[in-house]
Amino acid sequence: MGSMIMLRYKQTLGNLPALFWAFAFPIILCVLFHVSFGNLETGTFDPVKTGVVRTGKPSAAFEETVKRLDGDLLDVTYMKEDAAKRALKDGKITGVIYDQETPRLLVTGTGISQTILSSFLDQYIKSVGIYKDLARRDPSKAQRAARVLDEDADHIREVSMGGKTYDGYLDFYFALIAMACFFGVFFGQTMGEESAANASPLAARRCVCPRSRLLMALTDLLICFTIQFTCVIVLLLFMRYAMGIRLPENIPMLLLICALGCLVGVSFGLALGCSRLKQSGKNALAVTVPLVSCFFAGLMVGGMKYIVEQRAPIVNRINPAALISDAFYYLTVFDDPRGLGIRLVLLAIWAAALTACAVNMMRRDRYDSI
Amino acid sequence: MSTENANVVEIRGLVKDYGVFRAIDHLDLTIRQGEIFGLLGPNGSGKSTTIGCLLSLLKYSGGTIKVFGESMSPAAYDLKRRIGVVFQDMAVFDQLTVKDNIDYFCGLYVTDKTARKKYVEEAIDFVGLGDFIRKKPRQLSGGLKRRLNIACGIAHKPDLAILDEPTVAVDPQSRNNILEGIRQLNQAGSTIIYTSHYMEEVEELCTRIAIIDRGKLIAEGTSSELIGRIQADETVTAEGIQLTEDQVRQLEQMPIVLSAVYNGGILKLQLRGSGAGLMTILRYLEQERIRFGRIYSEKPTLNDVFLELTGKELRD
Structure with missing residues (x-):
């Protein structure tokens, strides 16, 4: 069995087009x-320069929240409206917040900025809305709600920063890993x-041999997965040591995300290969689905x-590439x-569902037509 | 398998439907040990479908299939271990060498490493690929690829070898090599099922033949038994000949002539009785001063059997 698996590894690694896309590309x-971004990807996160314009009756709660985030998440300057608009136009500030009831x-x-x-403003407005609603319906809980909202404000700061540096170009690299x-x-x-008898004569020959179809399917999956996983690990090592790109330091978690991602990719391919689609249709989907998925990531x-x-x-919750990229982002930038x-659970659900689907299709031993 | 003529394959009432289309229609076949059994039929007649059902690759709508006296099923590993298959299309890994391909497919049947190594070497010798063991399939000619395809199917020395049109698109030299190899395989103890639409091959190679058309068994027997079933003993063909309608009618009315077909300057006569048919026709043409390009006589072939039974040529 061992030598058979080695031959299958040898054969799979001999698939040069797949090796190019999975490894070299x-x-x-x-x-x-790296060449395009140059040295731009290094550096730390700068607070977002924000102009605040007081209009009408300023909100004390809002001013308190802004004060607490000033210097960390935001770099706040109180301005007149005209000056704020000019500064925004000149690119001196990223945005103008009108301090009013809403x-x-x-x-x-x-x-990103x-x-x-x-996001900050959406979160604030949502939180205030919840607080007001609670206070109206059950004033006795208002104090507790205020405390929760207070913690939430801290949470915004922690989640956003987490004491970690931010790199605007990491997104591209995370999507690349995905x-x-x-x-x-x-x-x-x-x-x-090579597994579904209705897909190729080679698969038919393998189907008529005296071996358990389930065992063959699982072996094929394992071979495919280990090769792909190795390709991704080589990519990570290349990124880290040859390109100097900052990757998550939590290695076990990093490998888990990659393993789930590889399982998603490999299983999708296996299921696609076993399907009854025409060859051109399979090829088109094999290229389109990952690229569209990565585009949205x-x-x-x-x-x-x-x-x-x-x-x-x-x-973003159902796109596997976005889940992989997000998971890396959380691991590197956020402490959440x-x-x-x-994201890991969603990715694991994808991996489990696609693996089950692929193995089920590969272990099939009888067909309506071949 | 103790008795000399024990049944290796028994197919009873096999029915295979593709939707409303019936591909196999209540097919009965019995293949005995030691035979080279030819499954002959035109393209689309149901040969490959029958093989697919026999191997449990295809679901079928009705009937039973027994191999070595036991019901065939996808999980019948003990039966599968005794079967070798050579499919019509190439079924090898392009990324592996000749030797690795044979090793891989042999390894799916033979777990013992020492035995496998011996089998692989014997299979390489058997198909004459000794000089090409490090080559990859894409580096081989069409004929050599076919030989590799065969080696991968029979390296584990199966008791039953199924060869589905193994000589399609093969040059004459490789074809002879393949046919000779099949004979040797049979002499070494394998029962062979050989499907083809090349009647000459089947006639030359097979000890018993089943002719199928549209999924039905039309006739079964040895080559001479099948040919003996038709009325004609000889076919005379004259090419480059000009005849009037009267002359064709006169020919049809001759006592030895079973049928006369005149079309596009070619006259084809089915004659009864053996030996003098050609001379009789020549005398008539001379007497009528009819000129012709060439004339020749042939013994009936399986194609004539097929023609008489179905009204169409085997290669239609």
């Missing part, structure tokens, strides 16, 4: 990113086509993930075990 893309935000562009401002994991689809697709357009988060957050945990 992410490294090439990483080098290109604060309002004015920004002129999109980006604008997203932070927007893509590398997902590109296991190419090994998976080929192996799937921010591989091609910076800030895409944040745009999606603003407009359709559910997409809950957020990380949610």
Whole structure:
């Protein structure tokens, strides 16, 4: 059995197109990113320069919250409206917050800083709304609610910073790792086509041999997974030591995220290979699905993930590439075990569902037609 | 398998439907030990489907299949271990060398390393690929690839070898090599099921033949038994010949002529009785001063059997 597995490894590694996409292409893309971004990716997080304009009756609660975040998350300057607009136009500040009963935000562009401002304001407005609602319905709990909201304000600061540095270009690298994991689809697709008797004569020959189909399916999955996982580890080592990119320091968690990501990519490929789709359809899906998934995770357009988060957050919760990228982000930038945990669970659900689907298709031993 | 002529394969009432299309229609086949059993039929007649059902790769709608006296199923590993299959299309790994391919597929059947090594070497010798063991399939010619395909299917020395059109698109030299190899495999003790739409091959190689068309068994027997079933003893063909309708009618009315077909300057006559048929026809043409390009006589073939039974050519 051992020598058979070695031959299968040898055969799978001989699949040069898949090896290129899974191994070489992410490294090439990483080098290109590095060349494009130059030294811009190093540096620490700077508080977002924000102009605050008092209009009408300022909110004491808002001013208190802003005061607490000033210097950490925000760099606040109180200004007149005209001056604030001029500063915004000149790029001296990122956004203008109108301090009024319901604060309002004015920004002129999109980006991480604008997203932070927007998120902060959304969170504040939501929290105040909850507090007011609670106070109206049950005044006895208002004090407790105020305490919770107070903690929430601290939480905003902690989650946003966590004492860690922020690197605006990490998003690209995280999406790149997600893509590398997902590109296991190419090994998976080929192996799937070698497993389902209705996909190729080679698979039919393997199907008629006196071996358990389940055992063969699991062996194939394991071979595919280990090769892809190794490719991703090499990519991580290359990023860390050759490119000097800062990656999460929590190695076990880092490997767990990559392992789940690889399982998603490989299983998707295996299921695709076993499917009855035409070859051209399989090839198209093998390329399109990972790339679209990575596009929404921010591989091609910076800030895409944040745009999606603003407009359709559910997409970020079901997009495996966004989950991988988010998990890395939480691990590197945020100290939010809950957020990380949610993403890991969602990723694990994807991996389990796709693996079950792929193994079930691969272990099939009888067909309606071949 | 103790008796000489024990049944290796028994197919009874096999039915396979693809939706409303019936691909196999109540097929009965019995294949005995030691035979080279030919499954002959035109493309789409149901040969490969029958093999797919026999191997438990395909679900079937009705009937029973027994191999070595036991019901065949996907989990019948003991039966599968005794079967070797060579599919019509190439079924090898492009990334592995000739030797690694044979080793891999042999290893799916033979777990003992020492035995496997011996089997692999014997299979390489058997198909004459000794000079190519380090080559990859893409570096081989079409004929050599076919030989590799065969070696991968029979390296584990199966008791029953199923070869599904193994000589499609193969040059004559490789074809002879393959056919000779099949004979040797049979002499070494394997029962062979050989499917083809090349009647010459089947006629030359097989000890017993089943002709199927549209999923039905039309005839079964040895080559001479099948040919003996048709009325014609000889076919005379004259090419480059010009005949009037009267002359064709006169030919049809000759006592030895069973049928006469004249089309596009070619006259084809089915004759009864053996020996003098060609001379009789030549005398008639001379007497009528009819000119022709060439004329020749042939013994009936399986194609004539197929033609008589189905009204169409085997290669239609």
